[in-house]
Amino acid sequence: MSEEQPVAPVVSLRERVKSPPAPAMVESYFGPAVAAGIRFQFEPEMRIHMAHAVMLAECGIVGKVDIARILAVLADLQATGVKALTIDYQQEDLYSYIERHIVETLGPETGGRLHTGRSRNDLHTTSWRLVLRGLLLDLLDVVGTIRRTLIDMAQQHVETVMPGYTHSQHAQPISFGYYLLAAADLMERDYGRLSHALACCDRSPLGSGALSTTGFPIDREMTARLLGFSRLVEVGYDGVSIRDDLQEAAGALAVLMTGISRVATDIQTWNTMEFGMLELDDAYSSVSSIMPQKKNPQAMEHVKAVAAMAVGALNMVLAAAKNTALADVNDGVTAGNVPMLDVLERACRALTVFEGAIRTLTVKPDTMRHLAETGFGTATELADIIVREAGMSFRMAHNIVGRVVREAIEAHHTAMDITSADLDAASQALFGHPLGIPVEEVRKALDPAENLKSRTVTGGPAPVRMAEMLDRRRAMLDSDLAGMADIRRRIAEANHTLMEQARRIMDDAGLQTPSQIVRENHGTS
Template sequence: MAQDQAAPPVVSLRERVKSPPAETMVESYYAPAVAAGIRFQFEPEVKIHLAHALMLAERKIVDRSDVAQIVATLMALRQTGVSALTIDYRQEDLYSYIERFLVERLGPATGGRLHTGRSRNDMHTTSWRLALRARILDLMNTVLRLRSTLLAHAETHIDTVMPGYTHTQHAQPISFGYYLLSAADLVERDFRRLAGALSCCDRSPLGSGALSTTGFPIDRDMTSRLLGFAGLVEVGYDGVAIRDDVHETIAAVAILMTGISRVATDLQSWNTMEYGFIELDDAYSSVSSIMPQKKNPQALEHVKAVAAIAIGALNTVLACSKNTALADVNDGVSAPNVPALEAIERVIRSLLVFDGALSSLKVHADVMRRSAEVGFGTATELADIIVRETGMSFRMAHNVVGRVVRETIEAGRIATDITTADLDAASQALFGHALGISDGSVRTALDPAENLKTRTVTGGPAPERMLDMLARRRARLEHDTEETDQVLRRIADADAQLEAQARQLIADMGLPVQPQIAR
C-alpha cells in the first residue's frame, strides 16, 4: 500500500494486554464507570484538559500550535457535549473516549500530546474533587437557606409556649421558638462541618501524576488557579491515594441528616391528632387510597428516609476504602465517588422539601400552651419558688412538689389545680411544718409563660434573651453567606480566566474557535 494511502496510526490504552475486556467486566465495571463519568465528570474533565493544555503551552512543554489545536477541539467538544463522543463501553472511563476523540480529529502526533506530564490517576481525583466541590457548595447554600428559615420562625414563635420534653415526658415549659433556635444552632454546626469538608476538598491534586509527580517541568500552581482551587494537595502520593475529602464530606452529610431526622421525628409526632400542636401544609402531605380522613406527613417521612440513605452512604464510602492499600486503587479511591455524590444530591433535594414544610407549617399555639399548662412541666419552677421564698433546700422542696404532683395525678386533677394548701399539706407530712407561700406565687409558678420569663440566664428561653441570641446568629449567618459567596466568585473568576486564556491562545495561533460538532 502506498504511504499516502496508509491508514492513520492508531493509539490505544490497551497495548499492554492482548484481549478486549470480558463482557462481564464491561457490564459490571466499564459501562457503569463510563455512565458515571458522563453524569458527573464531563464538565470537570474538559476544564482539567483545558487548564493542563494551557499550562503545557505556557511552560513550553508542548508547542503552542499543537496546544491551540487541542484547545480549539476541546472547546468544540464542550459546546456539543458527550454526544460528540463515540462510546462503546469497551474503555473503562470517560477520559479514554475524550482522548480517542482528540486523536481521531487531530491525529496521534498532536491529539496524543495532551496527556504529557499527567496520569489518569491525578486527573481523575481532580475531576472528582471538582464535582464534589460543586455539590458541597450547593449543599452549603441549601443549609444557609434552612438556617435562615429556622431563625425567622424562631423569632416568630418566641412567645409560643409549649412543653419541653425529656425522655418523651413533659419536662419544663419552653417556647416553640426556643426549640427551633436549638435546631438552627445544630444546623449552623453542620454548616461548619461542611465548610471544613470544603476546605479539605478545595485543593488540587493535578500534577501528582501516577503517584510521584512527573519529570516534566509542569506548573501545578497555574493549573490549580485556572481550576479555581484554594491551593494544592502538595504531596503527589497524597493527591492520588488518599480520599479523606470524600470521607469527611459524607460524614458531615450523615451527621447533618441525623439531626434533621430527629427534628422531623418531633414534628411528625406533633402533627398527630393526639398532640395537635402543628399541621403540615397540604403541599407537603399525602393521602390514603382507602381511608378518606388521612393526611399523611409525607415530607417528614421522606426526609427521614433520605437521612437513612445518607448514613448508608457513609458506611459505603468508608467500607470501600477500609482495608485497601494506601495507594491509587479502584475500590479505595474511585468507588466511593458515585455513592457520595448521589447521596449529596438527594440530601439537597430533601432539605429543600424540609425547608418548604417548615415555612408553610401551621402552628396551633393555643393547643401547645394548654398542654404546657396541664402537664406538670412547671413543677421545677414551683420547687424553685419554695426555695426562694422559704429558704428550704432544693432537695426538700423537690420532695414536697413531687408528692403534690403524685397526689394531684392520682386525684385526676391537672397542674393548674395545685394550690398553696396542697403544698402546705405535703410539707407538713414530710417535714412537720407548712410553707405559707402565697396563692399569687403559686399561680405565677404554674404559669408556663411566666416560667419562660424567669429563664434569663445565658442560653435561656426568656424572650429578651431569645432576641439577643437571634441577633447574634443572624450576624453569623450573614458572615457565612458572604464567605460562601466569595468561594463561588473565586471559582467563577477562574472559569472566566480559563475561558479567556483558551480563546486568546486560539486567536494567537490564527485558529478559529471550532463550531459545534455535527453528529
C-alpha cells in the same frame, strides 16, 4: 487498481493487554463507570483538559500551535456534549473516550500531546474533587436557607409556649421559638462541618501524576488557579491515594442528616391528632388510597429516608477504603464517589423539601399552651419557688412537689389545679410544718409563660435572651453566607480566566472558530 490509502496511526489505552474486556466486566464495571462519568465528570473534565493544555503551552512543554488545535477540539466537544463521543464500552472511563476523540480528530502526533505530564490518576481525583466541591457548595446553600428559615420562625414564636420534652415526657415549658433556635444552632454547626469538608476538598491534586508527579516542568499552581482551587494537595502520592475529602464530606453529611431526621421526627409527632400542635401544609403531605381522612406527613418521612441513605453512604465510603493499601486503588479511592455524590444530590433535594415544610407549618399556639399548662412541666419552677420563698433545700422542695404532683394525678387534676394549700399539706406530712407560699407566687410558678420569663440565664428561653441570641445568629449567618459567596466568586473568576487564556492561545494560532480545526484536519474548506 487504485492506490491503497495509508492507514491512519492509531493509539490505544489497552496496549498492555491482548483481549477486550469480558462482557461481565463491561456490564458490572466499565458500563456503570462510563455512565457515572457522563453523569458527573464531563464538564469538570473539560475544564481540567483546558487548564492542563493552557499550562503546557504557557510552560513551553508543548508548542502553542498544537495546544491551540487541542483547545479548539476541546471547545467544540464542550459545545456539542457527550453525544460527540463514540462510546463502545471497551474502555473503563469517560476520559478514554475523550482522548480517543481528540486523537481521532487531530491525529496521534498532535492529539496525543494533551496527556503529557499527567496520569488518569490525578485527572480523576481532580475531577471528582470538582464535582464534590460543587455539590458541597449547593448543600451549603440549602443549609444556609434552612438556618435563615429557622431563625425567622424562631423570631415569630419567641413567646409561643409549648411543653419541652425529655424521654418523650413533659419536662419544662419552653417556646416553639426556643426549640427552633436549638435546631438552628445545630444547623450552624453542620454548616461549619460542611465548610471544613469543603476546605479539605478545595485542593488541587492535578500534577500528582500516577503517584510521584512528573519529570516535565509543569506548573501545578497555575492549573490549581485556573480551576479555582484554594491550594494544592502538595504531595503527589497524597493527591492520588487518599480520599479523606470524600470521607469527611460523607461524615459531615451523615451528622447533618441525622440531626435533621430528629427534627423531622418531632414535627411528624407533633403533627398527629394526639398532639395537634402543628399541621403540615397540604403541599408537603400525601393521602391514602383507601382511607379518605388521611393526611400523611410524607415530607418528613422522605427526609428521614434520605438521612438513612446518608448514614449508609458514610459506612460505604469508609468500608471501601478500610484495609486497602495507602495507594491508588479503585476500591479505596474511586468506589465511594458515585454512592456519595448520589446521596449528596438527594440530600440537597430532600433538605429543600424540609425547608419548605418547616416554613409553611401551621402552628397551633393554643394547643401548645394548653399542653404546657396541664402537663406538670412547671413542677421544677414550683420547687424553685419553695427554695426561694421558704429557704428549704432543693431536695426537700423536690420531695414536696413530687408528692403534690402524684396526688394531683391520682385525683385526675391538672397542674393548674395545684394550690398553695396543697403544698402546705405535703410539707406538713413530710417535714412537719407548712410552707406559707403566697397564692400569687404559686400561680406564677404554674404559669408556663412566667416560667419562660424567669429563665434569663445565658442561653435561656426568656424573650430578652432570645432577642439577643437571634441577633447574633443572624449576624453569624450573614458572615457565613458571605464567605461562601467569596468562594463561588473565586471559582467563577477562575473559569472566566481559563476560557480567556484558552481563547487567546487559539486566537494567536489563527483559529477563529473551534470547528475550524476540524475542517483543517480533514482537509475541507
